[in-house]
Amino acid sequence: MELLVFLIFAFLAVAASLVVVAHKNPVYSTMALVVTLFAVAVLFVLLGAPFIGVLQVLIYTGAIVVLFLFVIMLLNIGREESQLAGHKAQFFTAIFGAVLFGGLVILALSSVRMGAQSDDPSLALVSLKGLATTLFTEYLLPFEIIGLLLLVAVIGATVAARRPPQSEGPAIASGFEPRVDPVRSTPHEEPQP
Amino acid sequence: MTVPVSWYLMLAAVLFAIGTIGALTRRNGISIFLSIEVMLNAANLTLIAYSRQLESHVGQVVVFFVLAVAAAEAAVGLALFIAVFRQRHTIDLNRINLLRW
Amino acid sequence: MLEYLWLIPVLTFLGATLNGLFGSKLPKSVVTAIGVGFPGAALLVALGALWQFFGDGGNPVTQLYWTWAAPASLPASFDVAFLLDRLSAVMLFVVTFVGFWIHVYSVGYMSHESGYWRYFAYLNLFMTAMLLLILGDNYLIMFVGWEGVGLCSYLLIGFYYDQVFPPYAGKKAFIVNRIGDFAFLVGMFALISKFGTLRYSDIFPQVLADSGVVTNGTYALGLTFASFVALCFFVGAMGKSAQIPLFVWLPDAMAGPTPVSALIHAATMVTAGVYMIVRTSSIYHAAPGVSLFVAVIGAVTAIFAASIGLAQNDIKKVLAYSTVSQLGYMFLAAGLGAYSAAIFHLGTHAFFKALLFLGSGSVIHAMGGEQDMRQMGGLKKHMPMTYWTYVIGALAIAGIPGFSGFFSKDEILHAAAGNGQWILYAVGLITAGLTAFYMFRSVFLTFHGKFRGTHEQEHHLHESPAIMTIPLCILALGAVVSGAAGFPWNNWLHHWLEELTKRPVGLPEIAEHHVSVLLLALVASAVAIVSIWFAFRVYGRDRGLAGDQTFEQRFPAVHRLLENKYYVDEIYDRFIVRPLAALSAFFWKGIDMLVIDGAVNTGASTVEVAGEVGRFSTTGNVRNYALYFFAGVIVLFVWLIL
Numbered sequence: 001m002e003l004l005v006f007l008i009f010a011f012l013a014v015a016a017s018l019v020v021v022a023h024k025n026p027v028y029s030t031m032a033l034v035v036t037l038f039a040v041a042v043l044f045v046l047l048g049a050p051f052i053g054v055l056q057v058l059i060y061t062g063a064i065v066v067l068f069l070f071v072i073m074l075l076n077i078g079r080e081e082s083q084l085a086g087h088k089a090q091f092f093t094a095i096f097g098a099v100l101f102g103g104l105v106i107l108a109l110s111s112v113r114m115g116a117q118s119d120d121p122s123l124a125l126v127s128l129k130g131l132a133t134t135l136f137t138e139y140l141l142p143f144e145i146i147g148l149l150l151l152v153a154v155i156g157a158t159v160a161a162r163r164p165p166q167s168e169g170p171a172i173a174s175g176f177e178p179r180v181d182p183v184r185s186t187p188h189e190e191p192q193p
Numbered sequence: 194m195t196v197p198v199s200w201y202l203m204l205a206a207v208l209f210a211i212g213t214i215g216a217l218t219r220r221n222g223i224s225i226f227l228s229i230e231v232m233l234n235a236a237n238l239t240l241i242a243y244s245r246q247l248e249s250h251v252g253q254v255v256v257f258f259v260l261a262v263a264a265a266e267a268a269v270g271l272a273l274f275i276a277v278f279r280q281r282h283t284i285d286l287n288r289i290n291l292l293r294w
Numbered sequence: 295m296l297e298y299l300w301l302i303p304v305l306t307f308l309g310a311t312l313n314g315l316f317g318s319k320l321p322k323s324v325v326t327a328i329g330v331g332f333p334g335a336a337l338l339v340a341l342g343a344l345w346q347f348f349g350d351g352g353n354p355v356t357q358l359y360w361t362w363a364a365p366a367s368l369p370a371s372f373d374v375a376f377l378l379d380r381l382s383a384v385m386l387f388v389v390t391f392v393g394f395w396i397h398v399y400s401v402g403y404m405s406h407e408s409g410y411w412r413y414f415a416y417l418n419l420f421m422t423a424m425l426l427l428i429l430g431d432n433y434l435i436m437f438v439g440w441e442g443v444g445l446c447s448y449l450l451i452g453f454y455y456d457q458v459f460p461p462y463a464g465k466k467a468f469i470v471n472r473i474g475d476f477a478f479l480v481g482m483f484a485l486i487s488k489f490g491t492l493r494y495s496d497i498f499p500q501v502l503a504d505s506g507v508v509t510n511g512t513y514a515l516g517l518t519f520a521s522f523v524a525l526c527f528f529v530g531a532m533g534k535s536a537q538i539p540l541f542v543w544l545p546d547a548m549a550g551p552t553p554v555s556a557l558i559h560a561a562t563m564v565t566a567g568v569y570m571i572v573r574t575s576s577i578y579h580a581a582p583g584v585s586l587f588v589a590v591i592g593a594v595t596a597i598f599a600a601s602i603g604l605a606q607n608d609i610k611k612v613l614a615y616s617t618v619s620q621l622g623y624m625f626l627a628a629g630l631g632a633y634s635a636a637i638f639h640l641g642t643h644a645f646f647k648a649l650l651f652l653g654s655g656s657v658i659h660a661m662g663g664e665q666d667m668r669q670m671g672g673l674k675k676h677m678p679m680t681y682w683t684y685v686i687g688a689l690a691i692a693g694i695p696g697f698s699g700f701f702s703k704d705e706i707l708h709a710a711a712g713n714g715q716w717i718l719y720a721v722g723l724i725t726a727g728l729t730a731f732y733m734f735r736s737v738f739l740t741f742h743g744k745f746r747g748t749h750e751q752e753h754h755l756h757e758s759p760a761i762m763t764i765p766l767c768i769l770a771l772g773a774v775v776s777g778a779a780g781f782p783w784n785n786w787l788h789h790w791l792e793e794l795t796k797r798p799v800g801l802p803e804i805a806e807h808h809v810s811v812l813l814l815a816l817v818a819s820a821v822a823i824v825s826i827w828f829a830f831r832v833y834g835r836d837r838g839l840a841g842d843q844t845f846e847q848r849f850p851a852v853h854r855l856l857e858n859k860y861y862v863d864e865i866y867d868r869f870i871v872r873p874l875a876a877l878s879a880f881f882w883k884g885i886d887m888l889v890i891d892g893a894v895n896t897g898a899s900t901v902e903v904a905g906e907v908g909r910f911s912t913t914g915n916v917r918n919y920a921l922y923f924f925a926g927v928i929v930l931f932v933w934l935i936l
Contacts, residue, residue, distance in 0.1 A: 006196045010204050017208055017231045021215030026223045033227050036208075040234050047201065047245045049253045052260075056237075059260050064230070064267045071271045072223055075278050094214065096924050101210035103931045105203055134250040135257065146261045153265030157272035164279070217920055225917075 006046060013039035026072050030065060037061050048126045201242040209235035222274055226267070233263050295342030299357055299376050302343070302390070303425040305336040310418035317411025329414025330397045333390070333421055340390040347383055352790065354379035356431055356495065370491035377431030377494060381794050384637060384787075385428040385569055388644045392561045392772075393421050395765040399652050400553040402761035403659060413453060413551065420446035424562050428569060433482050433492040436570065440478065440534065443563045444471045450558065451550040460549040467543035474533020474540055478570075481526030488519055494573065501576040505798035508580050520580035527574055528588050531567025536618050537625060538595045542863055544618055548610040552655030555610060560617050560651050561644035568624045568640050572633045575795040579631065589629025589710075593721040596622030598860075600728035604735070605845075605856035608665045609654045612736050615859075616691065617647055619725060623706050626722060631804075632709035633795035634788040638780045639706060641787075642698035645772035646690035650733075652766055653684035656758040657740060661751055667739040668839055669751070674741040676755040681741050683766040688737050690773040692730035693822045695815070698777035700822075704815050705780055711809040723821055730825035735841075738833035746838065782811045 016039060019032035037060045044053035135143060208231060215228030237256045244252025309332030317325050347355065355378045364371035378386070397417065404413050423442025430436045445468075452464030482492060488508075489497050501508055501520075508520035515522060531537070536544040547559050558564070571578060571588070578585050599618035606612045620643050627636035658665050660677055674681040690699040703726060710719040745752055757763070779787040832841035846853045855861070911922075 003196055006200070010200075013204070014207060014211070017211045020227050020231055021211055021219075021224075026221060026227075029224055029227050033230060036231060036234065040208075040238055043201065043204075043238060044241050046196070047241045049241050049244065049256070052237075052241060052253050052256050055257065055260060059264055060230075060234075064264055067267060067271060068223065068227065071274065075275065092217075092921060096217065096921075096928060097210045097214040099928055100213055100924070100931070101206055103928070103935060104206035104209060106935060107931075109199060109203075131250050131253055135254050138251075139254050139258075142258060146258055150261060150265055153269050157268040159272075160269065161272035161275045213924065217917065217924065220917075 002046060006043070009039045009042045009046075012036075013043070027069070030068050030072065033068075034061050034065055037065070049131075050126065051128050051131055198242050198246045201245075202239060205235045205238040205242065207235075208232075208238065222277075226270060226274075230263065230267070233259065295339060296346045296355055296378070297357070298339055299343055299355070299378055299429070300359060301339050302336045302386075303422045303429065305332045305339065306418045306421040306425065308332055310415050310422060313411050313418065314415035317415055320411065322405075322410060325411045325414060326401050329411075329418060330394075330401060332418060333394050333397050336421070336425075337390040337394045340386050343378065344383055344387060347378060352380050352383070354495075362434070368486070368490045370493060370496055372432065372434050372492065374435060375431040375493075376429040376435075378429065379794065380790050381569075381572060381637070382428050384641065384791075386425070388641050389421070389424050389428060389562050392644050392648050392769070393424075393557060395768050396553050396557045396561075396648060396652065399556075399655070399762050399765040400551075402759050403553055403655055404551060407551075409453065413450075416446055416449045416453070417554070417557070420450065420558060420563070424566070427566055431494060433485065433494075436573075437478065437482065440530075440566060440570075441475065443558070443566065444468060444475070444534070447471075447547070447558050447563055450554040451547045453550055453554070457549075459546075463543070463546040463549040467547050470540050470543040471533045474530040477526045477533075478530030481523045481530065484513070484519065484523050484526065488513075498576045501580065502796070502798045505580045505800040508577060509801075517584075518581065520577045521584045524574070524578050524581040524584040525587075527570060528584065528591075531570055531625070532591070533567075534570075535564045535567030535621050535625070537567075537591050537622065538598060541595065541599070541618050542866060545611055545614045545859070548608070548614050552610065552651060552658060555614070556648045556651035556655070559614065560647035564617065564621055565624070565640045565644065568621070568628060568636055571625070571628045572637055572791075572795065575633045576798050578628070579797045580801060585629045585631065587629070589626050589715070589718055592622040592625030592627075592629055593718045593725075594622070595619070596626065596725045597721050597728070598622075600725045600732065602856055602859045603732040604728065605842075605853055607668050607857075609657065609667050609670075609736055609740060610651070610665055612667075612732060613647070613650055613654060616650075616729065616733065617643075619729060620647065620691070623703065623722065623725070626718060627706040627709055630706075630709045630713050630715065630718070631797075632706065634780075634785070634791040635702065635705040635709050637791060638787050639702035641779065642690065642702040642773070642776050645769055645776050646687040646697075646699055649683060649687040649766060649769035649773050650691070652762070652769065653680050653687060656680040656762055656766065657684075659758055659762070660755050661747065662754045664747065664751060667736060669747040670740045670745070671743045671747075671838060672741070672745040673755065677757040679757055679763045679766065683763075683770040684741070685737060686770040687773055688733040691733055692826060693726055693818055694826075695819050696774070696777075698773055698775070700815075700819070701777040701780050701782070704811075704818055705782070705785075707818060708782075708809065708811055708814050711814060712807055714805065714807050723818065726818060727821045727825040730822045731829045734826050734829035735833050738829065738837075739839070742834060743836040743838045782815070 013036050016032045016035035020029045020036060023029045023032065037056060041053040041056040044050070044056060212228045212230075212232035212235060215231065216225050219225050219228065237259055240252040240256045240259070242252075244250065244256075309328050312328050312332075313320075313325055317328075320328075356375060357378075358373055358375040360374050362372045362374055397414075400413065400417065404410055407413060420443060423439045423446055425439070427436050427439025427443060430439060448464040448468040450464075451467055452461040454460045485492055485497065489500065491497065505520075508523075509518045511518065513519035513522045517525065533540045544559055544564070548555055550558075578588070596619045599615040599622065603612050603615035603619065606615060620639070624636045624639050624643070627633070627639060654665075656677065657670065657673060657680060660673070660680075661670065664670070686697070690697040693700045693703045703722075707719055707722050707726075710716075710722055745755075832844075858864075
């Protein structure tokens with residue numbers, strides 16, 4: 001049973017990731033990513049980390065992918081003309097990819113003791129309480145720091161995406177209507193009455 | 194029959210390789226980002242697999258952090274994309290090459 | 295006052311520093327006050343210390359100020375300490391007294407110079423160095439002063455730095471001195487290797503107690519230790535005190551202001567070599583071969599320089615060669631073992647040579663800068679004070695009885711005769727004659743006869759102001775009176791210095807010929823008077839330049855040889871300077887520029903080329919960078935796996 005589930009969702013994950021990587025339309029890529037994430041989440045559950053699996057769906061698909069879609073829509077990104085730019089680069093990357101895969105596989109096969117786990121994941125592993133205990137005792141400091149990191153990321157993203165000051169800044173491209181600044185419009189109205 | 198952990202690892206390796214190829218090959222910035230997310234997922238899968246293998250929660254905890262970091266990275270990266278787009282009206286990475294010699 | 299011995303050079307140093315740092319911004323009166331006041335104060339302290347010293351019976355006083363270096367491998371340390379003993383007391387008096395009056399004179403002479411403050415700063419610095427030289431209680435302090443006076447000599451010779459020649463002359467002086475300094479250093483190293491110390495009071499008692507310490511065995515160059523050190527030191531003295539072959543810098547040093555010539559190149563600095571040899575007398579006693587060498591060089595230099603002085607037209611050059619010649623006398627005396635005679639002549643020479651130089655400065659001042667005697671003449675009615683003091687100086691140097699030079703020169707000739715060195719005696723006697731002749735030639739050409747210069751010069755002629763003539767008078771008094779220190783029938787100076795110049799135990803006795811002092815005195819006086827009369831016949835009584843012209847016509851080759859100072863400078867230039875310059879050029883162009891700079895530049899240009907090539911990797915394309923990134927990751931993986 002477990003094997004079946006694994007095979008189905010593994011296959012799904014690989015196929016979807018291929019679509020992510022290969023499709024010209026970014027929206028389709030994003031949708032494929034959603035499928036990949038779901039498949040991986042299921043695999044997480046299979047491996048005895050249900051909490052993480054749920055988190056994966058919540059955070060990744062629920063927030064990050066939505067963010068991606070939002071930006072794609074905002075910037076009105078169309079289809080990519082030519083997916084592969086420059087044969088040389090493609091060639092090299094293919095090589096790199098293959099080598100990388102090979103290396104990783106070797107690593108995987110050589111370091112882990114080959115052997116099926118005879119049991120299902122232990123209760124201790126699966127329990128949320130166990131995870132929470134580890135998280136909030138041994139890893140409390142990194143936990144807090146991650147919070148700080150998120151704060152910094154929020155600030156950074158806000159600043160980076162901010163509209164440039166009115167004095168500079170070129171005209172915005174199509175699909176991006178410049179909003180009339182309410183502060184600026186007021187003086188225009190004043191002299192009239 | 195239980196799935197051997199090494200299979201999960203191989204799967205993760207495959208996903209990682211796919212993601213790498215995508216990251217190196219695409220011209221569209223957003224697409225590259227998506228490929229990177231695939232790579233991150235592969236890494237997460239590896240971590241959880243090891244966590245299972247070694248009967249430890251540490252792997253899950255680390256994935257927890259990786260998730261958070263990935264979220265932050267996506268947010269900032271997309272913000273940068275927006276900023277670049279404003280200037281150059283394109284996210285074709287071949288056209289963004291100010292630092293050329 | 296004796297405890298303030300250290301104050302003497304410190305005062306002059308303060309004067310030098312104050313004028314050096316602030317002089318350009320201070321009014322001239324303040325510069326004068328500092329420049330003359332501090333040496334004056336130093337003179338007073340010196341006189342006080344000397345008074346106390348004499349009262350104590352002349353017992354040596356050592357004052358240790360601080361330890362400079364105390365290497366563990368040597369028995370004694372190198373200290374900054376002063377020794378006031380009978381020898382340094384004499385030197386102290388001469389240096390501070392004559393030095394002070396020359397400072398006073400300079401106020402008048404240099405009053406129109408723009409570098410007035412600089413002059414006094416350098417001059418005070420010179421006094422400091424000279425005082426260190428004579429007061430030091432070990433050779434290291436002496437060497438510090440030795441180098442210091444060399445530096446100040448360079449600075450002061452090149453005082454008129456905006457002209458072409460003075461800096462060149464300054465360089466020449468310094469470089470020639472350096473050759474001697476090297477030998478001095480080698481001698482010092484030899485002393486350290488043997489005795490482990492440079493302190494006089496450590497070395498000399500050992501030598502005096504047993505001369506075998508320095509005469510047994512061969513030390514270096516096939517010489518005994520004493521001979522080696524004596525030779526090294528003498529080469530150092532050759533440079534500093536302008537003996538053959540290192541005398542060439544002194545005539546060119548006349549490019550400096552005249553008071554500088556008086557102080558440094560007549561009275562004090564050039565006598566440092568003599569002082570050094572007298573100080574080292576115990577070692578020279580033990581090195582008879584080298585001592586004889588010293589005497590011979592001294593005598594040869596004396597006659598050589600005197601002969602050049604016969605044909606010089608620049609009044610300062612005459613005096614310069616005269617100085618070289620008189621220094622030769624001092625070394626003749628030192629080489630013969632008559633150390634007190636050498637010091638005696640040093641002292642009297644300081645007075646009359648400084649007097650002569652200052653007098654010539656007065657003449658030059660009146661002539662508006664002209665130094666050529668052929669343009670002078672008949673100045674005695676315009677500047678009587680200068681004339682009479684100059685004549686007194688000339689009489690002293692000629693060795694006319696009654697004046698100081700007579701007594702000191704005679705003592706030297708007596709020492710030569712007494713040692714059986716009749717050739718050296720003859721050379722000395724002939725030189726005395728030559729000296730009298732060329733000195734009075736300068737007297738007659740400058741002060742007698744008709745004026746030969748231009749009309750503007752004639753209008754400008756005047757006696758110098760009091761600030762210049764008073765030092766002349768004081769020095770003239772000294773030129774007469776200082777002979778009293780060494781009357782042959784009651785030689786005070788000889789007894790005074792006897793203890794410091796005695797022979798070490800263990801040396802063979804030298805035979806003393808008994809020669810009548812009276813006879814020698816009569817002969818010397820006769821020679822001097824005849825020479826003066828001869829000079830009068832040739833140059834006196836309005837005859838002017840006729841004498842020179844006759845000489846030139848009758849003996850043209852000799853005249854040319856003498857006038858061009860035996861072409862010594864030219865010989866040096868051809869055989870020493872040019873090859874060295876060529877060698878230096880090779881080192882510069884061939885090695886320094888090609889090899890060393892080449893190596894450095896190659897390094898730099900390699901980086902540059904690498905950058906030129908390497909910049910193509912920065913394509914600006916992010917995807918390329920990602921590629922490089924992954925390439926690195928691959929490498930890492932491979933490295934980790936394998």
